[in-house]
Amino acid sequence: MESGAGKLATTDGFLADAVVQGSSLIFVAHLVPGYFAASLSQPEWDSGWTPLQRKVLWAAALSSTVIPDADVVYNVIFRGFFNHSTLYTHSLLIHLIPVLLWVLSKFIFNWRYGAMLFGLIAIGGLSHIALDAIVHNTPLLYPLSDQMFGTGPRQIVEHGVVGYLTHPFMLLEIGMIAFMLRSLRNRFLVV
Ligand SMILES: [Zn+2]
Secondary structure (H helix, E strand, O other), X not given: OHHHHXXXXXXXXXXXXXXXXXXXXXXXXXXXXXXXXXXXXXXXXXXXXXXXXXXXXXXXXXXXXXXXXXXXXXXXXXXXXXXXXXXXXXXXXXXXXXXXXXXXXXXXXXXXXXXXXXXXXXHHHHHHHHHHHHHHOEOOOOOOOOOOEOOOOHHHHHHHHHHHHOOOHHHHHHHHHHHHHHHHHHHHOOO
């Protein structure tokens, strides 16, 4: 994300840096539910699953939380502006696909690994659009409707990232990240 700072067309200097720092924070905050979904579900992971299968579960849990914003990252790095170019990744309808695959794996095919994989992907994607809906509204029914749904405060909805950076939600997301870092520290701390 840092490399995109100088390329932002709509802002410059300090503001561009603040926007990039802020959007990096949003990005990291999205990882938090995926991290805890993988971490808390681990006792349910089958002992017969290979290390590669376990790595895939971790990768799926974490990447599914941030992939909906892939278009924003792409735009900042390669096209020099900060915006969404597709709304599909923030539609509830798209995120029902992994939910459906989870249901099929779990209840029809009795495929435990698939159920865990699709379950983690579903949690990652749904947590992303849930957080977005709370913070700045999101087009949950796209492409059926362009209407934005959520509880986003006016300050953020009207002023975008700049409004977000000065809103108390920022503290909430910093708190979420701190909570994840604390758990990570406990996880890897050698006592
Ligand atoms: Zn998003």
